[in-house]
Amino acid sequence: MNHTSCSVPRTSSQPAVTRRQFLAGASAAAVGFTILDPALVRGADANAKLNLGLIGCGGRGKWITGLFAKHGGYNIAGVFDYFADRANEAGDQFKVPAANRYTGLHGYERLLAQPGLDAVAIISPPYFHPIQAAAAVAAGKHVYLAKPIAVDVPGCQTVADSGRQATAKNLCFLVDFQTRAHPAYQEVVKRVHAGQIGRLISLDAGYQCDLYFEGMDAEFRKSKRDAEARLRAWAIDRVLSGDVITEQNIHSLDVAAWFADAAPLKAYGTGGRARPFLGDCWDHYAVIFYFPSDVTVSFSSKQVGFGYDDIMCRAYGMNGTVETHYSGKVSLRTKDDAFNGDTRNLYEDGAVRNIAAFHEAIAKGDFANATVPPSVRSNLTTILGRTAAYANREVTWTEMMQKNEKLEFATSSLKG
Numbered sequence: 001m002n003h004t005s006c007s008v009p010r011t012s013s014q015p016a017v018t019r020r021q022f023l024a025g026a027s028a029a030a031v032g033f034t035i036l037d038p039a040l041v042r043g044a045d046a047n048a049k050l051n052l053g054l055i056g057c058g059g060r061g062k063w064i065t066g067l068f069a070k071h072g073g074y075n076i077a078g079v080f081d082y083f084a085d086r087a088n089e090a091g092d093q094f095k096v097p098a099a100n101r102y103t104g105l106h107g108y109e110r111l112l113a114q115p116g117l118d119a120v121a122i123i124s125p126p127y128f129h130p131i132q133a134a135a136a137v138a139a140g141k142h143v144y145l146a147k148p149i150a151v152d153v154p155g156c157q158t159v160a161d162s163g164r165q166a167t168a169k170n171l172c173f174l175v176d177f178q179t180r181a182h183p184a185y186q187e188v189v190k191r192v193h194a195g196q197i198g199r200l201i202s203l204d205a206g207y208q209c210d211l212y213f214e215g216m217d218a219e220f221r222k223s224k225r226d227a228e229a230r231l232r233a234w235a236i237d238r239v240l241s242g243d244v245i246t247e248q249n250i251h252s253l254d255v256a257a258w259f260a261d262a263a264p265l266k267a268y269g270t271g272g273r274a275r276p277f278l279g280d281c282w283d284h285y286a287v288i289f290y291f292p293s294d295v296t297v298s299f300s301s302k303q304v305g306f307g308y309d310d311i312m313c314r315a316y317g318m319n320g321t322v323e324t325h326y327s328g329k330v331s332l333r334t335k336d337d338a339f340n341g342d343t344r345n346l347y348e349d350g351a352v353r354n355i356a357a358f359h360e361a362i363a364k365g366d367f368a369n370a371t372v373p374p375s376v377r378s379n380l381t382t383i384l385g386r387t388a389a390y391a392n393r394e395v396t397w398t399e400m401m402q403k404n405e406k407l408e409f410a411t412s413s414l415k416g
């Protein structure tokens with residue numbers, strides 16, 4: 001199963017098109033422009049670029065906007081961040097006029113109303129992803145969304161719905177998982193789904209890294225625990241981030257759910273906090289997931305300590321084994337065959353591929369938005385693990401979905 005239907009191969013000999021045809025997407029495809037090279041869009045009409053707005057001007061927001069700019073098929077037309085210093089930093093970096101820099105809690109609504117805006121890249125704290133993505137689709141904009149898509153079950157349902165609405169409105173909605181965009185990951189998943197390693201028995205999934213987010217802690221200690229301080233320190237805040245298992249560890253659990261090609265039935269877990277942060281996220285987890293067909297996923301993570309960094313998933317089958325590492329080796333071994341791939345530089349390479357795929361999908365009129373359902377599934381998988389670990393008992397998928405727990409963040413003291 002290929003989860004990257006937004007990705008299409010490039011060719012170099014397509015006819016030039018106007019901005020109108022390009023943005024028409026589906027109609028461009030209908031007249032035969034099955035694939036569009038960004039250079040041709042540029043060559044045909046200097047304006048034939050997607051006008052992109054950035055939502056969330058932090059570290060990744062500015063970094064990935066640089067990649068959008070480098071691609072050549074995007075104008076950076078507007079920027080939004082809750083904080084003016086952040087919006088201005090990004091605005092200065094990408095030469096966005098002062099009038100197109102937006103701030104405050106509802107600033108993204110003003111960005112979405114900016115004339116000529118075609119698409120948004122949502123790189124804000126995860127708590128805000130569902131509402132900002134839904135507003136973007138309602139406003140008729142293509143959406144490029146950072147993982148995780150949401151912090152809770154209702155948020156995941158909102159994003160699932162936005163993905164379907166985007167398809168109905170001929171809009172592209174792409175969730176940026178770098179692993180799913182990489183040919184080596186796609187190849188081993190294809191082989192596992194085709195049965196090459198035999199019946200799947202079990203998987204190991206892990207995300208181990210050193211201490212993180214100390215900068216946010218320092219920021220947080222200076223201020224009271226008010227809403228703005230929480231926004232600045234979102235990644236050590238359970239509600240705004242979804243906790244480490246959802247915000248970070250999703251990279252590994254997404255691959256596990258991709259191999260299993262299913263949602264887990266139930267999970268049992270534990271974990272805790274060893275780092276001395278003021279935030280309330282845990283920093284280590286151990287969870288057993290039970291998938292259909294008696295497949296178990298044994299997952300562990302840590303974001304504390306020193307000396308070991310890896311994002312991995314290993315799938316054991318009756319006839320072979322697959323091993324994947326984010327930014328490392330991706331390999332498959334059976335008695336008769338082997339595949340060896342390398343995903344070095346995946347962090348950047350994956351984003352570059354997704355940015356190109358987003359542009360090409362819009363040009364081609366491919367609005368299947370196939371990255372959305374697996375992103376919803378793996379996001380819910382992390383929430384199941386979190387729920388089971390917090391409760392330190394077995395929790396079923398059905399129980400989690402029925403409970404439909406919403407994480408709440410009081411915004412009344414924030415600027416509008």
Ligand SMILES: NC(=O)c1ccc[n+]([C@@H]2O[C@H](COP(=O)([O-])OP(=O)(O)OC[C@H]3O[C@@H](n4cnc5c(N)ncnc54)[C@H](O)[C@@H]3O)[C@@H](O)[C@H]2O)c1
Pocket residue numbers: 055056057058059060061080081082083086105123124125126128146147148176177178231232247347
């Ligand atoms: N490999 C990956 O795919 C990857 C890597 C890093 C981050 N991310 C994701 O990107 C997102 C941002 O992470 P980051 O590392 O840039 O964090 P960051 O803290 O550097 O930036 C977050 C920005 O969001 C701003 N913000 C706060 N509230 C906001 C709101 N309501 N609306 C818009 N912006 C708001 C903050 O002021 C800050 O500038 C997160 O979802 C994170 O999980 C993905």
